[in-house]
Amino acid sequence: MAETGIEVRGRPFGDWFMYQVGMLNGSNEGFGDSNKGKDFYGAIRLDYARSANFSASLSGFAYLGNSNATVFDGTRTVDVNWNRYGAAAHLRYKMLDFHGMYTLDRIKHVPTAALSNFDTTASGVTVALDAYVTNRTLLSLRYDNMDAGGDLTQRTSQSFAGMQLKHYLRSNVAVYARHDLNLRRAEEGNAAAHNLRHAVFVGIDISY
Template structure:
């Protein structure tokens, strides 16, 4: 990166952040915004001195197998572009084919054997430094300012590919494992997934494909803070899973969980413009031992416009119906099972370097006694809006706005708005370093102490896939 393009990029960064500040952040001091700009500018300046390899040769498993760069399928890893979405929907086969991913494989009768490196990859995300700033607390046990040094604990070994025509698989060391049976009946009529998977993989706003990764930090005492998209969050305080464990109201859950055990079907029987998905899951936290013998189910529909002009748009809606999938234990009320449902819409618009997407969800809990409803708010909503901008071939700027109007225990409903800004610099297409700042935009009056006290977090780290 020469000096001119660095200067141009810095000016664009400042302009973008200013625009974000004007439109989304009217109450935040100008000084703070300038500080964020300065931090990102310095980070970019340092990064631009790092020697980089210009060849587009970053090759995790699929990229290795097909000898293409990551961004054939991704806008920027981990988010998929339209081509990558159709590849995933087709069970790790090229869109329009039912080839079992024969490229580069040795044929052994009906099955094929790829080289190990063509289906194995590993992924690592680490926040090298995380600085959390919280308000002063009276009690010694309250959350404290924390500067945390991270280790690459979020390390995943994953294998994925196809076994034979229309039979795919995915498995990783964080317990996800899924078999796909594709193109049942006719091309793109029905694709079946069985195993532990992310239900929202084909949704307009997929849970696992976040440029601003999900962050959890211990901030003293029992105070734990999770930064995650509000639309995906559990939203309710005082909610327990079927094993009795308290559910963090920020945790991605239900349709937007990171992974659950179940079975689902999706397809585009009428052409590229419409996708359907129907699925059944064991339910929140049930794993493979569904103790209550009652399943959750969901249905999702998605409309796509993806034809030309470097433009695509899609909109999705889902309904997730839980059955005895949570236990309520609000203060002053007896604990009992309840049905926890979610309804959501999401949309994505992509044009050239812009990738703008978001989702809104409403959660409702039904089946409560009057006594419990008196102390337990049964409805909640979450909104997440995100914009990613590919500023240069190597620099991705992201802004994410979250608003959570939580429910549950009326004494500590989570009410929070958080703005996250991130600059991610790709040393190669599979190795990125990032600087990120998450800012609490409102005081979260009723919220749990840690959310109430949280002011902002500055995170910096590394994401890579091999």
């Protein structure tokens, strides 16, 4: 659903620094303002030594929600505040490209009746390395970990390691093969994504 808001961004100190701040009218508000609450967010990014062979950047962000989620306390649904924080880094050297991100979710004002069976935090980590092994062939290695939060009876944490080989036939056409490995033990449930040990994908990417 679209939300009404305002955003300001800029580079007041030159190309090496960028900021972004904004305010939204709140979840499920549209053009109304029934809860009088606002969501605020902000981000900064530091760029270093952007050149043909090397570049690096470091960024951070925060999203502060106000009654933007709900929790069931056993008898009724209660509004809670869902905040998200994160940091990311990117480093490129010649044919190597490294990037990583960490995010943390935190739920505030959870009703006391639900706290005994509710984890108020969740986090995720992604680390990836891309390398051009030839002028047309890209090798990618990736690690993803999600420590789930919320209802303890429903949450499912995940950890995956992946490898992908992509070969560009043309600048806009590539074939690829990817292998994902589930690093955790298979968990209960019917969702294949939570129970697989190995997953192999083969396909073609076409961009216009």
